Amino acid sequence: MNGYLVLISCICFLVFLIPWRYRNYFAIAGWVSIVGYLFAEIPHYISLNNFVYPALAVISLPLLYITIKYLLRDDPPVIQVSMIAAIAFLIYAPFGYIPAIGNWLITVVAGQTSAVLAAVGYPVTFQAWNLLERNGLQTEIVLACTGIQSIAIMLGVAWGVESTLKQKIKGFLLVAPTIYILNIIRNVFVITAYTEQWFPYLPEIASNGEFGYESFFWAHNVMAELGALVVLVALAYALFTIIPELAALADDLYRLYRGEVEQLLRRGSAKAGT
Secondary structure: OHHHHHHHHHHHHHHHOOOOOOHHHHHHHHHHHHHHHHHHOHHHHHHOOOOHHHHHHHHHHHHHHHHHHHHHOOOHHHHHHHHHHHHHHHHHHHHHHOHHHHHHHHHHHHHHHHHHHHHOOOOOEEEEOOEEEEOOEEEEOOHHHOOHHHHHHHHHHHHOOOOOHHHHHHHHHHHHHHHHHHHHHHHHHHHHHHHOOOOOOOHHHHOOOOOOHHHHHHHHHHHHHHHHHHHHHHHHHHHHHHOHHHHHHHHHHHHHHHHHHHHHHHHHHHHHHO
């Protein structure tokens, strides 16, 4: 079911790219499907002791309300951010929904991760085409480990606003190689930390019952997630210098959503006081 929500969202955003009368309604359906997916995935992430995505699901509700409100008003900045989402899905779709392409990328990333691990003195063996083992502990390389989602999102950001071809090429050269290389480093760090048991701390919050999972939790769910957030923010600021229109859009969106959230909070306080 969860996978269908992503597929529905992808289809809706791709239809939104077609300039016709009802395109904004498809954007709304796309955003609703994304938020629905986040909530559907909450049990999975809680089982992994990953609370970042459940928190994002809760935060997304007021943002979804505001987005729907302004899409119905045909608001240019919100239409633009929906265009960013649509382009991101357009880039991601071949990897996510054509198994041959997605598996090819996973194979490449698994091979390069293995090569770097061997180069730094932590060689692994392949127990399957995408299953790496060291010290009796196995790590599976899946599509989420390839960085394609982050690349698609950031390219959507770079290409979702009006810009010159030169700016688009610069955006691609900034985003794609940077995220791809850093993602390989991330995989190497997580696999090494897990198989060498670098962080066997606080099992009461980091364990899921599997031997050694604590090190995976701290490396993958905490350190790698925080590192990825820092990288994405830094890339966004770099894109602002390449594409000034993007910075203007970000400022417009910040003002719009901040103002709407403040209004919602004031209404909630007023109701609580009555």
